[in-house]
Amino acid sequence: xxxxxxxxxxxxxxxxxxxxxxxxxxxxxxxxxxxxxxxxxxxxxxxxxxxxxxxxxxxxxxxxxxxxxxxxxxxxxxxxxxxxxxxxxxxxxxxxxxxxxxxxxxxxxxxxxxxxxxxxxxxxxxxxxxxxxxxxxxxxxxxxxxxxxxxxxxxxxxxxxxxxxxxxxxxxxxxxxxxxxxxxxxxxxxxxxxxxxxxxxxxxxxxxxxxxxxxxxxxxxxxxxxxxxxxxxxxxxxxxxxxxxxxxxxxxxxxxxxxxxxxxxxxxxxxxxxxxxxxxxxxxxxxxxxxxxxxxxxxxxxxxxxxxxxxxxxxxxxxxxxxxxxxxxxxxxxxxxxxxxxxxxxxxxxxxxxxxxxxxxxxxxxxxxxxxxxxxxxxxxxxxxxxxxxxxxxxxxxxxxxxxxxxxxxxxxxxxxxxxxxxxxxxxxxxxxxxxxxxxxxxxxxxxxxxxxxxxxxxxxxxxxxxxxxxxxx
Numbered sequence: 001x002x003x004x005x006x007x008x009x010x011x012x013x014x015x016x017x018x019x020x021x022x023x024x025x026x027x028x029x030x031x032x033x034x035x036x037x038x039x040x041x042x043x044x045x046x047x048x049x050x051x052x053x054x055x056x057x058x059x060x061x062x063x064x065x066x067x068x069x070x071x072x073x074x075x076x077x078x079x080x081x082x083x084x085x086x087x088x089x090x091x092x093x094x095x096x097x098x099x100x101x102x103x104x105x106x107x108x109x110x111x112x113x114x115x116x117x118x119x120x121x122x123x124x125x126x127x128x129x130x131x132x133x134x135x136x137x138x139x140x141x142x143x144x145x146x147x148x149x150x151x152x153x154x155x156x157x158x159x160x161x162x163x164x165x166x167x168x169x170x171x172x173x174x175x176x177x178x179x180x181x182x183x184x185x186x187x188x189x190x191x192x193x194x195x196x197x198x199x200x201x202x203x204x205x206x207x208x209x210x211x212x213x214x215x216x217x218x219x220x221x222x223x224x225x226x227x228x229x230x231x232x233x234x235x236x237x238x239x240x241x242x243x244x245x246x247x248x249x250x251x252x253x254x255x256x257x258x259x260x261x262x263x264x265x266x267x268x269x270x271x272x273x274x275x276x277x278x279x280x281x282x283x284x285x286x287x288x289x290x291x292x293x294x295x296x297x298x299x300x301x302x303x304x305x306x307x308x309x310x311x312x313x314x315x316x317x318x319x320x321x322x323x324x325x326x327x328x329x330x331x332x333x334x335x336x337x338x339x340x341x342x343x344x345x346x347x348x349x350x351x352x353x354x355x356x357x358x359x360x361x362x363x364x365x366x367x368x369x370x371x372x373x374x375x376x377x378x379x380x381x382x383x384x385x386x387x388x389x390x391x392x393x394x395x396x397x398x399x400x401x402x403x404x405x406x407x408x409x410x411x412x413x414x415x416x417x418x419x420x421x422x423x424x425x426x427x428x429x430x431x432x433x434x435x436x437x438x439x440x441x442x443x444x445x446x447x448x449x450x451x452x453x454x455x456x457x458x459x460x461x462x463x464x465x466x467x468x469x470x471x472x473x474x
Contacts, residue, residue, distance in 0.1 A: 049073050055104040063404050069415050077106040077410065078145040080136065082152060083114040084121050086281075086306065088331040089151060089174045094121035095226040096149075099403040101127065106410075109143050111136065113152075119308070136160075140167060147410055153187065158194040168413050171195060172202040172223075176350075177212065178326035178442070182449065183254060185472035192216065192464060200413055200420060204329040207350050207435040215462040221409065221424050224352060225329040226399050229311070229338050236340030239387050242274040242377055243317045245341070247310060247332045248324070250280035250288055250303075257288055259346065259366050260321040265295045266370035271377055274300060276321070277313055281306040314339040318383055319376050323369065325449070327351055333358075338394045342376055342386035344369060347445045350438045353397075357390020362441065364448075 049072060056071045077100065081093040093110075101108055101124045109128045116129065130139050137160055140148055149170045150161060161169045173195075180188035195201050201220035203209040209222040244267075248255045257278065264276050276297075278288075282305050292301050304313070320336040320343045327333070333353050336343060343358045346369065354360065359372050376383050412419035439458050446453050446461075452472060460466045 052105055059103055059105070059407070063407075065408065065411075067408075067411055067415065067419070071105060071411075074105060074107045075410065075414055076109065076144050076146045078109045078111055078140050078143070078148040080111040080132070080148060080150050080152065081113075083112055083117065084110075084123065085114075085117050085119060086308075091121055091228060091331065092174070092225055093151065094123055095228070095399075096406065097123055097127060099226070099399070100406065100410075103403075103407065109145060111139060111148075137164070147413060153191055155187070155190045155194060158191070158198070162194065162197050168200065169198070170200045170202055170409070170413065171198050173204065174328060176205045176326060176328040177208055178446075179254065179328065181446070182325050182474065184474050185470065189468050192218070193468070195220075196464070199417070202409070204352065205350060206352055206430060207438050210429045211432055211435045211439075212462065216464040219424075221420075222427060223405065223409075224397055224402055225331070225334070226402055227334060227338070227394070227397050228331060229335055231338055231395060231397075234338050235315070236387065236391055237314055237318070238316045239318045239340070239342075239380075239383050241316050241318055242271055243313075243319075244274060244276045244373065244377075245279065245313060245317045245320045245336065246276060246322075247279040247320070247336075250278065250282075251284035254325045256323040256325055256346070258291060259323040259364065259369055261288060261291055261295070261297070261301060262366035263321070263370040263373060264297055264300055266367055267373050267377070268297065268300050270374050274377065276301045277317070278303050279305075279307050279310045279313065311335070311339070314341060317341055319344065319373060321369070321373070322346070322348070323364075324348060329353065334394065334397075337390040340387040340391035342383060342390055344372055344376075347441070349441055353393070356393020357386045357388070359386070362445075364445075 052074050053071060059065060060067065079093060079097060081090060084090045084094055097108055097110065100106055107128075109130055110123065111130045111132050113132055115131055128143075130143065132139055136157055145167055147168045147170065148161070149172050150158070151172045151174060153175065158171070177188070177192075180191060195218045196216060199219060201213075201218055202223050203213060203220040204223055204225060206222060209220050213220045244264075246257060246260045248257070250257050257280070260276070264274070267274050278301065280303065282303060285303065289303070292298060307313075314336060318341070320332070320341050322330070322333060322343050322345045324330070324346070327348055329351055330353070333343060333351070337353065337357055340357070345354065345358055345360045346364050347360065347362055348354055349360050359376070361368050361372055376386065408423055409420075412423045439461070443456060443458055443461060447456065450472065452470065
């Protein structure tokens, strides 16, 4: 019995030793694997950083950058948008991501309020998409964002973002001052008060950036928008028909499609064969359809619905009606002008693309709108001359140059505030004299459109504290 017990004890001891050795071997192998993985990860990171540095050196050489500071790793760049579908802002977001992704010095994170949808604008596959509800700050911290390009106008978010220290935020404005003054004065007051406290603001309207913002104490830099069509590849419209266009969101109050439709009543009397094609989403436009029926213009006006590629109708249209009360850098105006189509505008003289092949009317009545439209349609030489000027005026906008400016902007902010200031000073700024006509004209229109401003002066308008005193319900 003792011999058996002793034998069993030896077996247990041997098995125990085997298990210990096995556990040791397993732990050792796991340690080696982890060590190798860490080493492999470190090598990969080092190689990626080297590639980033090589890409950065190449960009410096190719684009003649003046930054002498090295870049040690990819910059974590966040871009925040509502969605990537349908609208001009969504389209511009996809273009911005496309151009920045192509240079390989950024890790790009797209933050959106909406989940991924069908028929979105195309994005590079490797872009990381993060859905945001009311947790933007947490999401950008979690993803270790270095710089965030913020494109919305949400007061509470902007207030929180302005308090961040380590994460730098570029507030990219897609709307102008008058969009808010005419659209929602309460938001106007809170929004621009926020921008006064913001370090980095991108503005797309010259007179706002170079003149008004300086008066209001907003620190901004001027940018254009990316062009959605390649100028060199576009065959201009033949301008040989009586076809008129009007594009945009028909339900949007600021687009004022009503004026364009009412103008057709007068145009039709002189040019019965004229036709207005309205390219717009068909939701919430019943009031416009009723107006068309009341004016007996069913044969002269047609709603085409929303079109992702409206250029099929640009090829032989002779005029675009643009009755918006306010805009910043409208893509519709860009695209029709690239096709050499004349545009009729109502008081909209301040955007970067207002001039060149456009007629800007100060009297905002349908009769005046129609009078100019009839003149363009009736006189081919006049129409062709406007179309030629429209197209030539768009030649100055270059996506590659704009891409370079965006890269310089991001790098200057990444390196430090002094570099951003140098970049701002590098831009050639216009003087108040250059904008005097614009300001005077816009103040006159403001008084007509909103009688509460009947006694306002230019000096009042230049003083944001004075503007804050108004309480207007739009």
